[in-house]
């Protein structure tokens with residue numbers, strides 16, 4: 001994603017009708033992604049995925065905290081409800097996960113799909129991990145699995161990742177819905 005692409009996706013959240021309070025709440029986190037992006041993350045001390053669990057759920061947009069992994073809303077959603085499942089440990093590659101982390105990573109990904117189905121009834125999903133900068137990872141040094149709910153007519157994958165869609169529900173509302181539903185759909 002080039003500089004311009006990042007800027008245009010950021011603009012998606014400054015459309016009329018998006019509450020101002022949310023803008024202020026999220027600006028620092030968004031800056032962490034936008035300003036330096038990949039290059040800014042040099043280790044655990046300035047990694048957004050390491051820092052997020054240290055803040056409150058609402059502030060960090062965390063939907064669920066497990067023992068070894070957590071689920072968080074993507075700041076730059078391709079679709080409403082776009083979740084990321086991350087290990088707490090700062091490791092870059094899927095093969096770096098322990099057996100226990102791999103099991104929980106999978107279980108939380110499955111639960112994320114169940115919760116998204118219950119809350120917003122998507123007709124499909126894209127799941128995946130971009131490995132390394134060449135593989136397209138925005139923050140390559142900290143593993144994260146994308147879980148993107150899909151609906152018929154939501155556009156093909158390219159316009160979605162180009163950031164051209166307007167997200168109509170605020171991230172705070174989406175987080176509350178998903179976090180509230182998490183425990184009740186086994």
Ligand SMILES: [Zn+2]
Nearest residue numbers: 047050090142
């Ligand atoms: Zn990290």
